[in-house]
């Protein structure tokens with residue numbers, strides 16, 4: 001589907017090139033990582049606990065300075081954004097960063113003052129639909145209500161790049177469905193870029209047109225989810241037979257797992273229309289399997 005109002009541009013909303021980041025006395029979390037997010041893309045970021053999803057999203061936003069590599073947002077150095085570019089970005093962190101002594105309307109009014117664009121109708125609609133208490137101070141809201149408010153705040157200024165770190169973690173199933181619908185509507189209408197990390201794979205199946213797998217400090221694979229479910233196969237056979245097959249078809253293995261007796265299991269994307277040798281097992285994988293294999 002083509003976004004309706006987005007001006008054509010080749011500039012990625014976010015681009016990371018050869019980014020390496022290590023915490024002092026800690027592990028190397030990002031390791032020469034390359035990643036691009038384009039206008040109109042909705043990307044679900046997947047990775048195991050501790051894989052570095054939060055670190056990656058914070059680095060992408062310029063909140064952490066990498067040891068090596070470059071990060072740009074709309075073509076600008078992420079560490080030195082001008083105000084206009086900063087206003088194009090929305091962020092929902094994993095931990096609530098709302099001012100706890102404010103009421104929700106006070107909080108929203110405060111943030112509104114920073115942005116040239118603010119969609120009051122959208123804010124009011126979501127406040128009502130998500131039943132956010134207006135007179136209660138934020139400290140007294142439930143975890144899910146705080147998360148919803150944080151999402152409303154991030155959607156209100158209609159960012160061109162929306163970054164969400166586990167945005168649905170404390171939402172109930174209705175809240176998740178509603179939020180995801182809002183997200184997709186927003187992106188489709190405005191050609192915005194959305195990236196969100198999640199552990200809830202069924203949510204990705206509803207909305208994430210693209211999935212990115214973070215593993216060992218790199219984006220191991222990013223592609224539209226429906227393509228991955230169609231193309232990625234697990235081949236099982238002798239090492240020699242599979243090496244021959246990969247060479248003949250020009251395929252790059254995504255993962256190899258040695259088995260006994262000179263055999264192996266190998267994951268690769270199989271182009272449409274390729275006829276496989278008879279007797280060769282090539283199984284499809286569901287999203288759970290892909291997560292287990294690629295992260």
Ligand SMILES: Nc1ncnc2c1ncn2[C@@H]1O[C@H](COP(=O)(O)OP(=O)(O)OP(=O)(O)O)[C@@H](O)[C@H]1O
Pocket residue numbers: 023024026027029047048049050051052053054055056
């Ligand atoms: N401030 C910090 N100082 C030192 N090490 C850190 C810090 N923050 C995170 N780490 C380490 O960096 C690695 C990546 O953490 P990060 O929070 O980015 O992972 P994650 O994929 O978001 O995890 P989760 O899914 O559990 O939220 C972990 O090994 C973590 O212990």
